[in-house]
Amino acid sequence: MNKIKRKEYVGYLYILPWIIGFLTLTIAPFVSTFLFSFTDYSVLSGPKFTGLSNYVTMFTLDDLFLKSLKVTLVYVFFSVPCKLVFALFVAMILNRDIKGIGVYRTVYYLPSIFGGSVALSVLWRMLFMGDGLINRMLATLSINGPDWLGDTHYSLITISLLQVWQFGSSMVIFLVGLKQIPDYLYEAAMIDGAGKAKRFLHITLPLLSPIIFFNLIMQTINSFQTFTAAYVVTSGGPMHSTYLYALLLYDNAFRYFKMGYASALAWFLFMVLLVVTSLLFKSSGFWLHYMDSEN
Template sequence: MKKNKPPIKDRENGMGYLFLSPFVIGTIGLTLFPILYSLYLSFTDYTMGGTPQWIGLDNYVKMFTADAMFWKAMEVTFLYAGTAVPLRLVFALLIALALNKVVEMVGIYRTLLYLPSVVGGSVGVSIMWRQLFGTEGAVNGFFGQFGLPQHSWLGDPDTAIWTLVILYGWQFGSSMLIFLAGLRNIPKTFYEASAVDGAKPIQQFFKITLPMLTPVILFNTIMQTIQGFMAFTPAFVVTEGDPINSTLLYILYMYRQAFEYFNMGYAAALAWIMLLVIAIFTALIFKSSEHWVHYDDN
């Protein structure tokens, strides 16, 4: 006897599930399971290659009461994120404002200014930055041409972190493009009407541009804050956390615990604390947005 074919609707649903299965399997196997497993590991004493031993909250207690390097890494990371993120956002906004006035060849300028963001997180650029600020690097060479005093930028604990801050600010391309898109969406009629009323450019900026751009500023602030707290490559390649741990960013410290000391359980606990810190800051930024972000329907 001939077998009855399943209804067309069931066959379509089955085909849909088949196409969705790689995404579902990938999400569960490569995202959800590692997240939950890292949470479990954070409550264990686990050395890579060994067997996890349940120790409860010991990793977290040690972190807050007996690990001075944890507090040092947190201090450096807060300093880095608190200065580098505003620097990048200001640079990005200023460049976007300039490009918004350009009519000819704007695409070329936009591409050239975006390039630092494309290659900025690479190891190659970090190596270049290390050479640039080295004792015999281009920065000291430039100062030498004018008879100015030279300095060991990467060897001085007071200046090493600022070289990383400048590197982060230099990679403003992605934020700049988002700001530029926001500027292009502000109706020109607002500026024309205000000009008729005698408003100067500086007044237009604070009364029209900034208020209309606040949703974009909110988005950029959140994204760049997350990236600032998760910075790793510059500290790892440019300074290796030195001198005297003045550039020991949190993610670099977590990396050392995991892949140099093989304390995977403790590293997992560090990761969850950073997730909590990022979540708190994101929530605070969202909460504050009620007072300074303006939407079209307000």
């Protein structure tokens, strides 16, 4: 008995690296961000308690905060649904029994492996700048392309497109999900005379909903924190039209060294994400469907 107990405590020894890391690099920073958010903290001097003033400043004095929040919400609510609809659409085509699916999958996945890398953002800049490849190609079709990066009407869309272009990883996850839907369901539906649209609405969508939900949550959390594209391609401009929240946070923390204010910004983003994800979780009760509940 004693021997078994001693053996089991060894488990703590194995997870020790994570425990130490969790306490020092996750829990402590998490609490600190919250505490710093009530202080004026400029790195050189220590933190000074200032109550709620950071939060008051955010909403009353900092125009850039509201601007950035708006830009970020537009970015997230445009790019995430576009990316997921696209990923699902392509995955459904690839899920049909066609030759060469491996090749297509590879090609469509390729842009995703570069993640938020600088190289990809540099490429985006070369493609969409005033005399970039896109406009030169449009010119050969006698179309006068817009100033993608310099016009506030197009800049945010251009940044979002980079995100949509990387739909590959969501697509691969959808493909796995689609493979798990048993064929007999479709066959039964076809015998009952259900058309394509009906089969999609009543079989594919409900059975895939846990995976859609999962992709939605992960993509939303990631998109709220997008940095590289906006920083490298447009530097947040023009006129702050691509000034995503991560840029605002970076500027305050690491350019102006307003650590207290930046902590308040970080905490606010955390609250926004908490609200958005819990709304998604709440709403999932209405549309989320698990295969097990069927039987």
